Amino acid sequence: MVEKRVSTPISDKTARSLSAGDRVLLTGILYTGRDAAHKRLFEMMKKGENLPIELNGQVIYYVGPCPAKPGAVIGSAGPTTSGRMDAYTPALLDAGLKGMIGKGLRNKAVVDSIIKNGAVYFAAIGGAGALLAQAIKEAEVVAFEDLGPEAIYRLRVEDFPVTVVIDSSGADLYKMGQQAYRK
């Protein structure tokens, strides 16, 4: 098992250096975004409007965090199921998005777009939101505040632990892992 440290935003070269199964610690900026925020970003792109965040080289974390307790940066903040974002993802990747953090399966259109754009799909541990929140050092809402937990936050993370599930060649840890242990 390889453990790598990667800073975000991610360069094309770095994205292509990651392989399915790598354990990665991310440091830098992540943008949050889940169902409702994706729908809005997608509709803005269709209309040719300027987006509230820059996508080039960025990583989107599929999460709707709990509110922060007084004195805390953020509440529990683990990944949500990625497949619900599949309808919007190829357009975001074409616009420069380099990485996604979530959990669960992606459809073929997303995998094809990951290969085409040299991007990477990471998974964080679903249901470990209290643990993952400890790696989040700053959090600020930057768009769609009216969406509550679905607003877009800009997060600054240090050594945020993820695993590469689908790499830029299309290799898929979910398939590889399950094949190895299926009886």
Add this chain to the structure above:
Amino acid sequence: MRTVETGVIRDAVKQLCIDSNYYLPEDVKKALEQSITKEESPIGKEILQDIVKNAEIAARNGVAICQDTGFAVFFIELGQDVSLVGGDFTGAVNEGVRLGYREGYLRKSIVDDPFYRRKNTSDNTPAIIHTFIVPGDRIKITIAPKGGGSENMSALAMLKPSDGIDGIKKFVVETVDKAGSNPCPPVIVGIGIGGTIEQTTLIAKMALLKKIGERHPDPIVAKLEEELLEEINKLGIGPQGFGGRITALDVHINTFPAHIASMPVAVNMQCHVARHREVVI
């Protein structure tokens, strides 16, 4: 007749919302700890260790185990010798949810309309309340906050009686296999067999309230639970779907008499954050 103020119900509900989201049931935590040694995959072992560590952090810091603090689902046994005074029962439960989710810093995850407006209700209401009138003068309130990720992987099949045990097994194992990494494995699988369409899904959900390792009193059903657990853990999905032995921590079945024409089967998937908690008033 015993008189109970609905304000007491509201306060109990508020505390249940908070405590169920901060403290993982002991049996679930123990099962996760034990699964670390059983898991063969190195990455699977690490994931299970992190999941246990996460539950410890949540309990110690008083924060949600998972950010998806769920739909607030209640099972309430209301003793028929209780007279409720001081206001509306459903309103008291919803007020408890409103207070618990606000004061516990829990996420508000409910939208007011399912398919066109989808505006967040901002207080996690309405709750889903299943009420049962029972003998006695007590009120037992059980909360089982349910996350969307695992709920979305649940399924229902209106099987034919001729499909038999093999048909049930095939449907359950295929449902878990298809769900793969989506419902946050290791999962707990709640199964309802029999009744009508709504009864079978309700008893499937109630099967998730059982303790890990608890077997159905009917030995034939208990055997089916054990066989299903074994088959599911041969799928190789493993913790978080990265491959491994521990795909499910347990399988629980509830049954109900069926119509001569029917054999409905419901599978309610539950992630490893298997929250439920009860209080008796």
